[in-house]
Amino acid sequence: MSEISSSCAPKLPRGVRLQDDKVRGGWCLLGPERVFQLDDVAVEILSRCDGVRTLEAIEADLAETFDVNVADMSDDVREFLVGMAEKGMVQL
Amino acid sequence: MISAKSGDPSESGKSDVEPPLGLLAELTHRCPLRCPYCSNPLELEKRDTELSTDEWRRVLSEAAGLGVLQVHLSGGEPTRRPDLANLVEHCRGVGLYSNLITAGVAFAAGLLERLAEAGLDHVQLSVQAPEPALNDLVTGRPGSLGEKLSTAQAVRDLDLPLTINFVVHRLTIERLPRMIELAVDLGARRLEVAHAQYHGWALENRQALIPTRDQVMAAVDIVDRARESYRGRLVIDSVVPDYYARYPKPCMGGWARNSLNITPSGRALPCHAAETIPGVEFPSVRSEDLKSIWYGSPLFQMYRGVDWLPDRCRGCDRREIDWGGCRCQALAITGNAGETDPACEKSPWHDELLSIAQRESTASTEFLYRSFSR
Numbered sequence: 257m258s259e260i261s262s263s264c265a266p267k268l269p270r271g272v273r274l275q276d277d278k279v280r281g282g283w284c285l286l287g288p289e290r291v292f293q294l295d296d297v298a299v300e301i302l303s304r305c306d307g308v309r310t311l312e313a314i315e316a317d318l319a320e321t322f323d324v325n326v327a328d329m330s331d332d333v334r335e336f337l338v339g340m341a342e343k344g345m346v347q348l
Numbered sequence: 349m350i351s352a353k354s355g356d357p358s359e360s361g362k363s364d365v366e367p368p369l370g371l372l373a374e375l376t377h378r379c380p381l382r383c384p385y386c387s388n389p390l391e392l393e394k395r396d397t398e399l400s401t402d403e404w405r406r407v408l409s410e411a412a413g414l415g416v417l418q419v420h421l422s423g424g425e426p427t428r429r430p431d432l433a434n435l436v437e438h439c440r441g442v443g444l445y446s447n448l449i450t451a452g453v454a455f456a457a458g459l460l461e462r463l464a465e466a467g468l469d470h471v472q473l474s475v476q477a478p479e480p481a482l483n484d485l486v487t488g489r490p491g492s493l494g495e496k497l498s499t500a501q502a503v504r505d506l507d508l509p510l511t512i513n514f515v516v517h518r519l520t521i522e523r524l525p526r527m528i529e530l531a532v533d534l535g536a537r538r539l540e541v542a543h544a545q546y547h548g549w550a551l552e553n554r555q556a557l558i559p560t561r562d563q564v565m566a567a568v569d570i571v572d573r574a575r576e577s578y579r580g581r582l583v584i585d586s587v588v589p590d591y592y593a594r595y596p597k598p599c600m601g602g603w604a605r606n607s608l609n610i611t612p613s614g615r616a617l618p619c620h621a622a623e624t625i626p627g628v629e630f631p632s633v634r635s636e637d638l639k640s641i642w643y644g645s646p647l648f649q650m651y652r653g654v655d656w657l658p659d660r661c662r663g664c665d666r667r668e669i670d671w672g673g674c675r676c677q678a679l680a681i682t683g684n685a686g687e688t689d690p691a692c693e694k695s696p697w698h699d700e701l702l703s704i705a706q707r708e709s710t711a712s713t714e715f716l717y718r719s720f721s722r
Contacts, residue, residue, distance in 0.1 A: 269537070271470045271509030275443060279367050279415035285352060286445040288470045288511050288538050289585065291369050291417055292352040301350065336350040344537050344583045345352075 260311065260334050260348055267307030269347045274302060287345050297322075301333060305346060311337075365652065367415025368642060370607035371444075372422055372620065375404070375432070377612050379425040380454045382488035382717035383476065385515055385550040385557055387620050388424065392720050397613040401431040403634065405438045407610060410638040412442040420472075422449040424612065433462040440467030447472060449513075452499030453492050460499070464506045471503045472511040472540070478526040482519065488717045500534040511538040517557035518709060521567050528574045532582055539582060541571055543589035547621035547676050549718045554704075555711040561592050563709075591705035595666060596673025596689035603651035603675060608642065616641045618648055621676035625685045651675050651686070660688050660695075 268274070272287040274294075283299045285292040294302065300321060304314045315333055319326045340346040377392040399407070408419065419439050426432055427450055439446040448463065452473045475496050476486040483493035503510045512531040516524065524541065531539040543564075544550045544557050559567075571586045578584070590597065600607055604618040614633040617623065623630065631645040642648060650656065654667050661667055673689025681690045681704075682697050690697035 269509065270507055271537075273445070273469070275417060275445070277415075277417065278443075279413075284417060286417060286469070288447065288472070288509060289418075289540075290354075292354060295351040297350045298352045332350055336352070340352065342580055 260338055262312040262315075263310050264348050265307050265310050266305040266314070266337055266341075267347050268302065268305055268345070272345050274299070285340075285345060287343075290343065290345065292345070298336065301336060302340075302346070305337075307347075365604075365643060366606065368411075368607050369416065370418045370420065371408075371411045371416045372420045372607065372609040373404070373408075373426075374422050374424065374609065374611050374620070375399075375426045375429045375435070377424040377720075378428040379423055379451065379718075380428075380489060381425070381451050381492065382719060383486055383515075383549070384553040384715040384717055385517060385544040386718045387545065387548050387550065388718070389548050389621070389623050390552065392424075392718075393612045394720070398429075399610075399612065399614045399633070401434055403614065404431075404435055407614075407633050407638060408435065408438050408444060409442050410633075412444050414639050414642060416444065418445040418447060420447045420449055425451050425453075427455055427459060432459075433466040436463050436468045437466040445469045450474070450499070451487070451492075451496070453487075453489065453495040455499060460502050460506060460508075464508055468508065470509050470511065472513050473500055473503065474513045474515070475527070475530070476515065477520045477523050478530045479523070482523065486520065488715075497534070500536070504535040509538075510534065510536045511540060512536045513540040513542060515542050515544055516559070516567060517544045518559045518563065519557075519713065521559045521563045524567050524570050525574075528570075528578070528582075528584070532578065537581075537583065539584045541567070541584060541586040543587055545587070546591075547624070547680070549716070551680060552716050555708045556713045556715050558591065558705055558709045559589070560709040561705070564589055564592050590674070590677060590689075590691040591701055593691050594693045596670045596677075596691040598670045599674035599677075599689075602653075602671030604642070604648040605652065605671065608638075608648075616645070616648075618651075619674075619676065622647070624676055624679060656686065658686060658688055661692075664694070 275284050275286050277284045283294050285294055315326050315330055337346055341348045376398055377388055436446050446468050447470045449472045477483040480493045484490050514527050546554050571584055575584050600619045609617045609620045615630045616633055628647050631641045657672055673691055675685045678687040678689050679685035688695040690701040
């Protein structure tokens with residue numbers, strides 16, 4: 257979980273995209289033979305993964321959006337991103 | 349705290365009818381390959397019965413409206429359809445994730461570029477074996493491995509994500525380690541190790557295809573180790589074979605539970621082998637919209653949920669894990685599609701399934717190749 261660097265710029269690889277699920281409501285992440293139904297926090301994280309912003313910048317932005325300290329959420333964000341990267345849904 | 353849960357409703361334990369997530373669109377049964385394990389039915393549908401471009405566009409729109417998120421453009425060989433890029437563009441327009449399931453041979457010039465431009469999301473390319481002689485023996489098309497490797501390269505050159513699909517059976521299962529290396533060399537992000545499923549042409553060829561138990565166990569072990577050593581680089585999905593299993597698979601995630609199949613002529617089915625089930629009317633997208641087929645047609649309700657289960661299965665604590673398993677396999681082995689899936693160790697036919705596997709896995713290896721004229 258700690259092998260992720262603050263300076264990396266995570267992105268959704270080609271073939272993975274966020275899709276507004278109009279029938280069920282909410283957003284989902286679509287990839288090869290994969291559908292993930294996302295909660296609100298997951299959507300906020302993934303929509304910032306544009307391959308330009310660094311993880312550090314994303315975490316700062318999230319902390320501001322949710323009005324929490326970076327230190328309180330960083331582990332959860334990183335664990336989530338590493339887990340999605342292992343499934344091939346995020347590129348770190 | 350942060351959740352991205354797999355969209356498969358068979359994992360949620362709910363028993364209400366949910367909208368489908370996936371659509372397998374069999375655009376045509378035409379194919380330049382003749383693989384003896386083909387999942388298409390023995391009675392292949394002819395070109396002049398195929399849905400038109402406009403009909404497919406309507407069906408894709410209906411699918412999106414019904415809740416489908418992913419469309420698998422399949423066949424036969426879907427690139428035989430000259431309107432493929434048009435259909436891919438339509439998928440993108442109505443918000444559907446498009447996955448091309450292809451053999452990767454005999455492509456028209458510029459086809460992949462046109463598909464990429466139209467918004468194709470993903471390519472799944474079949475490779476039958478990592479060496480030319482064996483690959484070409486299985487496909488019945490000389491030179492086809494070379495064509496497939498060129499297609500893989502072209503997919504990567506366009507920066508499209510690539511999955512390699514490797515159907516394993518007795519002749520190819522021991523080539524798995526080399527196949528995994530080849531998938532990595534080709535730049536695939538995902539490898540499907542799919543054991544042949546014994547329906548359609550594969551059932552006809554079961555004697556030539558079914559692996560021995562030792563081969564299956566060795567392959568399971570190889571997949572486990574490769575998953576570990578390629579973690580983060582290559583995702584490996586494996587479809588396990590039924591004949592040596594203790595429990596059935598949740599076939600298609602459960603009958604009419606999260607996906608459906610449409611044949612080239614527009615028949616809507618809960619799974620691609622469902623046409624073997626006797627005494628049922630198969631709904632057609634030519635005369636009914638997809639929503640009424642999904643929620644209302646007798647075929648889709650027939651084995652949906654758990655109310656139809658035979659007495660033997662009703663009290664089983666796995667009933668909402670496997671949803672009764674595979675109806676077409678129950679039919680093929682017991683003669684009754686409503687029976688317990690013989691892959692289950694509690695089925696009276698379970699021992700017979702195992703003895704078929706043991707007997708046939710040491711039998712002849714002559715193929716009956718797939719063809720239109722039987």
